[in-house]
Amino acid sequence: MSTAIVVGATGIIGRAIVERLIQDESISVIYTLSRKPGGHTHAHPKVRHAFLDLRASAQNMAIGLAGVSGTYIFFSAYTSVSDPEEMFKINNDMLTNFLTAVEITGATKSIKRFILTCGLKQYGCHLGESKQPMVESDPLLTDDVGGVKWPANFYYTQQKELAQAASKHGFEWICTLPKDVIGYAKGNFMNQATALGLYCAVSRALPGSVLPYPGSRDNFYSFNTWTSSDLHAKFCLWAAKATEPGVGNNVFNVVNGDTETWQALWPRLAERFGLTIPDAPFTTAEKSTDSSTFQLSTVQPLAANARALGISKDEKVSTPAIIDVKIDFAKWAKRPDVLEAWETIRDQYGLDQSAWDNATWDFMNVAFGRHFSTVASMSKARKLGWTGYEDTWDSFDRTFRILEEEEILPGRT
Incomplete structure (x- = not known):
């Protein structure tokens, strides 16, 4: 039996992941993490809530994560603020401090795969028109690509930090790129x-x-x-457990499959x-x-x-x-x-x-x-065995x- 940790479990993406994990008989325990005590709405024997303030230091996070470990970690936490520089720093710090915290507690030893949710801002579609369709091999908008000084994108730094942690501790990572997620979470x-x-x-x-x-x-x-939160959750579980060579240590678009x-x-x-x-x-x-x-x-x-x-x-x-x-x-x-x-x-x-x-x-x-x-291709995931679709x-x-x-x-x- 496997265990799972869902960071950002009260959000639209995290909530759907928890619902899918509950239905998966191979998952015995699901740790849902948030700043609100008992903040997750799922009442199920598998679900155990733990207090976690992602704005805290790694040392303080480690206190809240004592005794918490997971075969699979699903990280879908995100903070939106109006200032771009502040948003860049906050979201990078949340992931970096969390990775340090699980290293402090020793929980990195049990991780098999770490699933990070980002989005199609990966391609700069919030900045204007991107190449269509968007595919995962498109160049990142970093440094002076195309002769342009692009705005900082925390997706890139999060993926770099995660890849380094995965290499250091011997687990695999996957990043999902959903688009305009359709779903519901109470109060979100x-x-x-x-x-x-x-x-x-x-x-x-x-x-x-x-x-x-x-x-x-x-x-x-x-x-x-667009991306259904339920379909995205199904993809995350597929990505966590897929054995096809090439799934791990990779970035994937995740959209419904229609245009x-x-x-x-x-x-x-x-x-x-x-x-x-x-x-x-x-x-x-x-x-x-x-x-x-x-x-x-x-x-x-x-x-x-x-x-x-x-x-x-x-x-x-x-x-x-x-x-x-x-x-x-x-x-x-x-x-x-x-x-x-x-x-x-x-x-x-x-x-x-x-x-x-x-x-x-x-x-x-x-x-x-x-x-x-704003069209994203699903060909990369489909070639590796993903068959999910939603209208x-x-x-x-x-x-x-x-x-x-x-x-x-x-x-x-």
């Missing part, structure tokens, strides 16, 4: 499904019950990939929430007070591949990306009529106000305002149902 609203569901629910309560598309024409027709567009998803979204779509959504002659346009701060990540692709003279490569939304979600969420509609349905259905207060409105602006596709609309629909059951969204009548 950092995912697109919550904000999108709230936008739909309030739109239904507004006069006309229409669902205007908030983004640009290019965004509506671009191609994207979707908002032109296909938006009508289904409207139908599900009982809304109609206004015609000609991209022909507004004048900018409304709800719209926003801003430019990102670096050149497009395509610059890292420009010479190899023969596009070094393409102006798009050397020009920062534009984010353009017809409806700025952050502005929309503060409109008096929107707030009134939200408060009405909140009181009628007993909904959670913190979901509205903590919805990722700014992230939604980027997701709907970009003018480029992206099914991921959204299942999460919406959970959000309704948890009184984040109003139930359908």
